Amino acid sequence: MRHLGIVATWLTIFLLVGLNSAGDMATARAMRRVGDFTELRRKAGTLGVVRAVLTEPWFHLGLLAMALSFFGLLAALSLIDLSVVVPASASLSFLLNLLGAKFFLKEHVSRRRWISGLFVLGGIMLLRT
Amino acid sequence: MSFLRYFLLALIVLGSTYGDIYLAKGMKQIGEISPARWRDLFFAPFNPYVAFGIVLLMMFYISYLASLSWADLSYIMPATTFGYVLTAFLAHFMLGEHIPLARWIGIMMITAGVGFITGGPSLTVIPTPEGPSPHVEVHS
Numbered sequence: 001m002r003h004l005g006i007v008a009t010w011l012t013i014f015l016l017v018g019l020n021s022a023g024d025m026a027t028a029r030a031m032r033r034v035g036d037f038t039e040l041r042r043k044a045g046t047l048g049v050v051r052a053v054l055t056e057p058w059f060h061l062g063l064l065a066m067a068l069s070f071f072g073l074l075a076a077l078s079l080i081d082l083s084v085v086v087p088a089s090a091s092l093s094f095l096l097n098l099l100g101a102k103f104f105l106k107e108h109v110s111r112r113r114w115i116s117g118l119f120v121l122g123g124i125m126l127l128r129t
Numbered sequence: 130m131s132f133l134r135y136f137l138l139a140l141i142v143l144g145s146t147y148g149d150i151y152l153a154k155g156m157k158q159i160g161e162i163s164p165a166r167w168r169d170l171f172f173a174p175f176n177p178y179v180a181f182g183i184v185l186l187m188m189f190y191i192s193y194l195a196s197l198s199w200a201d202l203s204y205i206m207p208a209t210t211f212g213y214v215l216t217a218f219l220a221h222f223m224l225g226e227h228i229p230l231a232r233w234i235g236i237m238m239i240t241a242g243v244g245f246i247t248g249g250p251s252l253t254v255i256p257t258p259e260g261p262s263p264h265v266e267v268h269s
Contacts, residue, residue, distance in 0.1 A: 078161045090210070113203050
């Protein structure tokens with residue numbers, strides 16, 4: 001198996017991270033607009049939930065970004081080791097998503113969440129050692 | 130938080146962890162996808178390992194959508210990183226892999242972070258004239 005150089009490896013990882021986070025942001029926004037599945041199912045049934053999800057434009061945008069990220073990951077896995085690509089992209093996506101949750105999704109990222117996030121991020125990095 | 134919600138979080142963890150493992154196994158069998166062979170990517174899902182990985186990732190995705198309908202992204206994300214802890218434990222207790230001290234500290238940090246966040250509120254609540262709304266303001 002041929003391996004990518006260090007620059008190409010990190011460029012690939014950054015591209016995957018960007019697509020993955022864009023997918024997460026768009027999907028989270030879509031689900032926020034759709035509302036709690038349990039309540040929606042009680043009111044409109046399972047088909048109503050499916051319809052609400054499928055007619056939400058942010059869901060399709062999220063799905064497209066995730067699909068691109070998925071095929072990108074498939075291609076990357078044949079060139080970069082899983083033990084490098086998954087933890088590296090996970091820790092970077094984690095950081096980007098936390099910032100996106102605060103500034104794009106306008107979530108209340110409380111001190112509890114920042115501290116938890118930093119603990120988890122530190123933990124992911126230590127697992128890589 | 131109800132049993133169903135914990136169950137969905139567990140499905141997210143298991144689906145994404147094992148999904149990635151089977152995808153990687155399948156892609157190693159297929160071999161390198163060079164720019165000249167880009168069309169092979171579309172045939173990758175016919176590899177049994179890749180196919181099983183995709184089924185697991187679909188399970189992950191549906192649970193993920195359901196969870197995001199009642200919780201914030203900044204709540205779901207740390208909770209789902211528990212998969213790394215699971216993988217490390219499986220590698221240690223089932224495969225007998227040695228886990229160095231730094232990795233044990235990493236496992237403890239993730240566990241502490243996950244425990245800390247799941248003890249807090251799961252959704253941003255915005256006060257509105259009609260009462261508290263679980264929906265953040267979304268500008269379309």
